[in-house]
Amino acid sequence: MALHPPPHNRRLSTPKRFGDLLRKHRLERGFSQERLAEKAGISSEAIGALERGTRRAPYRSTLVQISIALELDEAQSRELEDAARQARSRLQAGTARARPAPNNLPAQVSSFVGREQEVEAVRELVKDHRHVTLIGVGGIGKTRIALNAAVDLLYAFEGVWFIDFAPFNDASLLPIAILSAVNVPESPRRTPLATIITFLKTKHVLLIFDNCEHVIDDAAAAAQEILLQCPPVHVLATSRELLGIPGEKIVRVPTLSVPALELASTLTVDDALRYGAVALFVDRAKDADSRFEFTQPLVATITEICFRLDGIALAIELAAARVNVLSVSAIARKLNEHFSISIGGKRTAPPRHRTMRALLDWSYELLDEREQRVLRKLSVFAGSFTLELATALFTGDRPIEERTTLDFLGSLVDKSLVQCDWGHGTSRYRLLEPIRQYAGEKLRRHGENDSAARAHMLALLALVESFPEVELHFRSALGNASRVL
Numbered sequence: 001m002a003l004h005p006p007p008h009n010r011r012l013s014t015p016k017r018f019g020d021l022l023r024k025h026r027l028e029r030g031f032s033q034e035r036l037a038e039k040a041g042i043s044s045e046a047i048g049a050l051e052r053g054t055r056r057a058p059y060r061s062t063l064v065q066i067s068i069a070l071e072l073d074e075a076q077s078r079e080l081e082d083a084a085r086q087a088r089s090r091l092q093a094g095t096a097r098a099r100p101a102p103n104n105l106p107a108q109v110s111s112f113v114g115r116e117q118e119v120e121a122v123r124e125l126v127k128d129h130r131h132v133t134l135i136g137v138g139g140i141g142k143t144r145i146a147l148n149a150a151v152d153l154l155y156a157f158e159g160v161w162f163i164d165f166a167p168f169n170d171a172s173l174l175p176i177a178i179l180s181a182v183n184v185p186e187s188p189r190r191t192p193l194a195t196i197i198t199f200l201k202t203k204h205v206l207l208i209f210d211n212c213e214h215v216i217d218d219a220a221a222a223a224q225e226i227l228l229q230c231p232p233v234h235v236l237a238t239s240r241e242l243l244g245i246p247g248e249k250i251v252r253v254p255t256l257s258v259p260a261l262e263l264a265s266t267l268t269v270d271d272a273l274r275y276g277a278v279a280l281f282v283d284r285a286k287d288a289d290s291r292f293e294f295t296q297p298l299v300a301t302i303t304e305i306c307f308r309l310d311g312i313a314l315a316i317e318l319a320a321a322r323v324n325v326l327s328v329s330a331i332a333r334k335l336n337e338h339f340s341i342s343i344g345g346k347r348t349a350p351p352r353h354r355t356m357r358a359l360l361d362w363s364y365e366l367l368d369e370r371e372q373r374v375l376r377k378l379s380v381f382a383g384s385f386t387l388e389l390a391t392a393l394f395t396g397d398r399p400i401e402e403r404t405t406l407d408f409l410g411s412l413v414d415k416s417l418v419q420c421d422w423g424h425g426t427s428r429y430r431l432l433e434p435i436r437q438y439a440g441e442k443l444r445r446h447g448e449n450d451s452a453a454r455a456h457m458l459a460l461l462a463l464v465e466s467f468p469e470v471e472l473h474f475r476s477a478l479g480n481a482s483r484v485l
Contacts, residue, residue, distance in 0.1 A: 110283075143211070210237075318356060377393060
């Protein structure tokens, strides 16, 4: 009886389906589904579903991860991408196009790391709903998620047009910016918005409104009018707060996944790279210095850095870029010196993205004076806090008591400067660490540190008074701080 070669050496006929092609490459390399999933950073269930054809073909960033894991050459990667594109086209019946839609999407010069689930969710929402808004703190990665979702939607729309509102301080210029993006000249007989509506009225296109927060009212008005007057149009917006118009579907972009500090010493290199924050740091560190290697002794330190930066993509990128001049351990030490808000980036980046400080300045200056005051005082909470503790912090603060603390917290949550956890039967709030450092610096510059610390202490004392069994112990622990203040 002839002996058959093992599965990974068996030559298979050229497959017609994406799943068959993926399985062919996997078997040729002797990988189980679990091994490929581990190397590509996705679940084994996803690999199985892709091979069976029960899951949609992956979007581009996942495809790149699979190609790298399988060590495909350029021709093989292109073949796999073509098969994925054909699979997507078949799944998008009724709206699929044979060729990618005309678009002005900016080219991405760095790899996209750690956002598989978010991109897939956004892509599916945009297909099913006409208006989707990504909201989150500045630097969290909203724009990159939107752009990567848009790449996968090029076969579902007649056109995909990206409009960055960040450069426009004059909100009246927004309709002109939209006209320019879709390459339509202004009309002497119509307003720019009317011209846009006339052009788009019957077109199935996707408009991406990026960085809406500083022109939120006018961006919302433009989006609402276009959606009302142009039924085939879809809008994908990014902002630090929602646009607040009918039909808006909200996606709150989370920070990148970070290992818990207590796990750091037990993680292997491969384990750590499954967390988006660590994978991003390593990727950007390699960009900054080709000699950089992610080895076992660095796992705990890089985990600490990502934890201290709360998984904020821009902060991690800026810190990783410093490996060309600082060791990883030195970067970790400098996080104690407010380094996370001072680290700088590339000169070619938009001004607000060159340092975390510039990015946070951008957000802070969009607040009114009372919101700024609340944000500064909330920096005294090193961890999470309840509404009751925050309310006690502002007792006797007349500028704040004109509105309820809940109003201010709600406003800062809406603007992505305060995080809210609605789990465990109660709402708890917290500031991401770079934001807390920034707000604390502002607190000291305004000469409010002592009064905020005293209010914080009194709020904690009031809390323990509701627990008589621990009151005496807690008062003793706070005795020294009370005498100092």
